[in-house]
Amino acid sequence: MNYLILTETEFFGLINGNDETINLNAAYGCFVKAVVELLSDNDTDGVKIALAYAENELEYHNTQYLAGGVKSHTDLFVRKALSFVRKMQKQISTSRLQVPPLSTTIHSECEKRNKDTDNIPAIRWTGKASDLVELIYGVSEMGCINDGETSLKEIADYFYKMLGIQAKGCYNIYSDIKMRKNESRTYFLDRAAEKVNRRMQLDEERERMRR
Template identity: 40%
Template sequence: MDFLILTNNDFFRLVNDGADARMITASVYNEFIKEVCAVCCAPPSERHHLVFTLAYIETELGSLHETHMIESPHANHIRKALSFVRRMLKYVQTQVPPLSTTQKSDIQTPPFRWTGSLVELVEIIYALDEIGCINDGQNDIKDLAAFFGAQFGLEIKVRNCYDAYLDMKRRKNESRTYFLDKLRERLNLRMQRDDAKELARR
């Protein structure tokens, strides 16, 4: 929205140029009011621009009002126009949230949180990267770390991810994938327990 739009009309031009008051007819004045109303019907996506537009014309009319005051034949028209613009600006401002306000509904909290260690998550990330089961392996560790971080509300920096991988490589045991080994062990135990429960029900 052009914030000068309310100055591109006969009413504002005549008042601003100090034209003969007889030229500012009721029709010219009403056309200006209609234009203000039309601008105020802007869609929600343009509401912030609308505030700037109304604030600009309010400033201009306010300056003209101070210049002409009572002795000018234009004073009554300017005063009425200024009063209307101010009322509309006040109304519009109640409909528009501050630019710096973040709506609570816009903030999305991840439904799941990673409560293990970073090294444990990195084991999974590197394993998935190595096996190539995401995007046919057409991605790198940085992409995967960013993805998993976003899912769990974490910021996983590439350097931290690589440092965790180096820690894994320094492990002295025969198997250096502690967490993946634990996952395999626990999942096998769960299936064994389920098998035992099924046998007990027979």
């Protein structure tokens, strides 16, 4: 996990004085979304570290503003962000909060189909919304469905239907992904490639040990 993921948001760019072109209120909203999305990550320890790092940086800014003695518009948002991060830390430590990455609803038709097909259980997407969007765009760009003649919308609709979920804002999520600051913005696809390669290495090591 990228433990600096929250401090690399546009919100931190603003309060650090590195970017004055973004509306502070909008940047704060994106920061909150980033925190909520982070909570759906299965790496609980990593989430705690990322939140702790963000809290530390926000506390530094809050201390600086208090030392200055002058309340400002930015100070208000820093305190709001700090309060929100601390509330999320409390929730994840007490109840191990699990935030659903997408607005999910199992289609009754899918449930009925599963019952009619040897009682196969419903298959649902339980990863983050952005991960699914990365996958959809990756499949679309590779042109591996219908020789690349199927539109992105059709592919997205198919994935959502196949996984038995309802999802909104595919294009909005893609826009958020484009705003990531890392050199590679495809976090999910990069991690997936890394894990698959690692699995193949482990399989090869086990095969050598059996010889």
